[in-house]
Amino acid sequence: MSHTVTHRTQRDIASGRIEGLEPVPLEDGLLAARPRSRGRFVSPEIPSPVPFDDLVASWNARLPKDAVLRMSGRVRVSGAWSPWFLLATATDALASPPPQENAFGKVDTDTLTLRRKADAFQYRVELEAGRRPAVLILAAVTVSDAAAPAEPPAFRPGPWVRELKLRPRSQFREPAEVQWDICSPTSLSMVLEFWGVKRPTLKVARSVEDATNGIFGNWPFNTAAAGAAGLEAWVGRLDSLSELQAEVAAGRPVVVSIGYGKGEMTGAPLHETRGHLVAVTGFTPEGGVVVLDPAAPYPASGRRVYDRRQFHAAWRVRKRGVAYLVGEPLTRRMTVGAPATDLRRKPKASRKPGPGDPDRLSQLLAGEGVTPLRVRGDWVEVLADEHPVADGDGWSGYRGWVRGADLYYREPSASDAVVASAVTTFTAEDGSMRLSMGSKLALLEERSEDVLVRRPDGRSGTVPLGDIRPLPAGRRPEAAARSIIIEKAGLLLGSVYVWGGRALVGPFPGVDCSGLSSLSYRVAGVEIPRDAAEQRQKSAPLEPSRLKPGDLIFLTRSARSGKVTHVMMYEGGDSLLESRQSAGKALRTTFTERFGQPLASMSDGALVSDLSDRKPRRRRIFFGTFFGRSSSSRAAERASRTSTESMSALGPSARPMSPAASARRRRVSAMDASESAAGT
Template sequence: MLDAAENIYGNWFFNTAQAGAEGFYSFLARLNSLEEARSLVDAGIPVIASVTYGPGELKGSPIEKTRGHLLVIKGFDAGGDVITNDPAAPGPSGVERVYDRQQFSSAWLKNKFGTCYIVARRLNSLLAVKAPFTDFFFSPPKAAGERRKLIESQLVENERVELLELSGSWAKVKALEQASLKADNKTLTPYQGWLPADTLAFSLPLAPAMVVRAKTAGGVSAGVKLRPLRGATPGTVTALFGGRNAVIKLKDLNPLPVKLAPAVLRRKLLDAARLFLGDKYYWGGRSAWGVDCSGLVSLAYRVWGIDVPRNAHDQFHAARRIRKAGLKPADLLFTTDSKKPDYIGHVMLYAGGGRLIEATQDSGDVREVTFTKKFGVSFAALKDGAPVKGRRLFFGRLLK
């Protein structure tokens, strides 16, 4: 796109406007690493990089040197070198060029600070929650009184979504990190629902490196996944979200993937659930500010690197059925809905020693109690699938 006033083709704003006129989403960005570029390329979005280099600084280039040149990053070879389309090539057969990773990094990241265009037909999957948490609804509530009836779940900060539809101030999305079963009770698919559109922000599809293990840390909920930057003070990191920064202590984070011995992992899962003891029960809750029964299980597992289906019925079908005699700490207990005998309406964590941890409407909070207090009969008297207080009780395991 020629900027006639300056007689140049390098006007960033003119170029993005022209791309928009052709039906593309387009914006200027600065990336910090080749891995960030890879994340976009893997998502099907090529990166148009601006490079500067001198003689011999980018071997294999069709031009010896340049103060500013654009080329398209379209992939990486097995050795990590950068596969590009370089428009400076003298003919079509020479357009594809593979550049040395270190030399390309210098030409782009060092000399031009990672400046690039992002141009794509769709950016719907490059979104994440920017609020500390947001409620997630079956359909947009029209009044405050409808919220409990319509709420499905909560999404926490940095949780990825794919935009499906906009309606006024509401966005219909797929919650990419919360799975739900289809009607066949076999196939997991992302939850679909509605949330306020202003809780979303553009986010690169980068693999997270850490997850918050504390109930809250720097105002961030347990279960938030992130890629941290080095903190300004020792023992901390800085997390960048869609509108703010958060300083988080390293002791409040788990590195991903989590690698622990099975017995240790089970203890850690229960420790995570106990962070919520005494909190009020929150229908649909799945954040530090409130949980329901399956939300408690979801977060307890998530902070230790394990994502599980969102609701109790789906967790039941994802779990392996086990006998009571085989129960171990952090295994799950399921009860059917009193009005729907074939539907799992409640899930609890087995705490060992005939005790359980649950977020329950019975007491309106998160509690750790004995089987006797919960069911009116001792743990020894319970049987798999047997009726208890009008419900059937099952035992399941999500861990290997």
């Protein structure tokens, strides 16, 4: 088993110790040493979810010729910490460390090999700058043990059945004195060119050469060279072919190390090898692994398809899944690490922060995943993966800007529990954190008074027993789910109305109308869209006589508008729960109080008078449920009705629009979407 930690954001290193270095904007890197200065970063003690007996550290940095970087590591075995092991030195040349060996283990070129298994590690990066600043961009550590399944995971077709287009190269087209030794830089040069960095193979080889022993296959030196070329790269150990498939599906070719004996890799240009690096470019429909093998005598003969079982044995079993993970900077999924953070319209903080800030599109909770799109300074434009919105071509994540310091550079971890109280406190050895209702966690152990859980950065701690609820593997029985939804919505009553709000922690805790409904549903194990308009679009329409507690009631912006801008929750009888902007809080009301007529007199799509503002206004009312039918049938029925309703709302004069009118309508729709981000 293996575990890899990558530090790329200020949130990633917040628990570490910085001495003499300065944080830099996320767009530029992580930490910098000023000219003619030195400093270091010492990571926190990082527990590993699996015991390990080897460690490989890697980095990306911008190092002028007169700068120096040293990376060291240490491990914890049976409660005792080892001395620091120097793992690498980088100047204008790269050098593996001199031999180091003690009771804990030894350093072998690029790998710290342990005598006994460890359960935690730390790394240290020292930077010395010359005339210009030296910048650490990224640090990574991967740990593993020898445990590996004898067979690969069963293959199932998916988006990894593809072949990325790399230009093949052969190491045997290079000078004779190096051609047997440069499989790693040859494979790396193919991947670099795929990402737009075209360099001669020999030049790449010289840039990764180990000054200590003259080899070209030092793993961290190869990824450091990719980082110096403007890409992002680190050494990882992948646990299975499934993880390798995910890289290919994401459009990223991977350099891997393999080892095999005679007759153990059918079709390979080498009969046997203790260690050889190839570029994985795809998978066949049958599960075969498509590679460009640099040991082929000619570039045109480099494409090979290796048997899945043979490749698994050569890569995952013999080489512990070693991989160079290379790609464009800051494009992998990230995880919210702050208790809550704003998803904003623009990459800047508000000049007038407050509950009514119109540039707050939504709020993201600890543990939620985002897909980064671009970086500007310390801000990241993202798609909020757990906030689906309709974008014209289907559904995608809510788009907006998030502070980079609130994000971890890691995939969201699996979760099976959710905070069910309005607010809870997560307590760990290194401190505590307040978490909002709806925050997801991994459940580790239920004890007499508390629950041991794991938070997004992998650290474990406790929350009070009554504040967390396990998430069901499937959907709960309808009656139980409805009961939970009403109970949790009731906990939000009295909360401040916050534009775009869906968090009970942070500088402006509170909820908007759709925040109240989405959080309540999440605790019940039912995920619904973030905004009122999408909640209506995804729900199934129903007549008010069929309403049950937990069903939703939607209001359009006006009598003539088809755009839903507000959602309320049915509590039973004539009662409603809602977060109302005009009231400034979440409250309980009735149909009669809000509309001057009881529920029994209403129908789906009817005009009603909204009496909640000083000046009553006419709006259309709709009713929806997330229970009783599949999402596909709900969406189809709702789409059909929405089309009809949109035409009727425009009146009898509605006609097909000209291109210019269509453009104007799109602009109006965009404004509607802006106004409905929080609801009214």
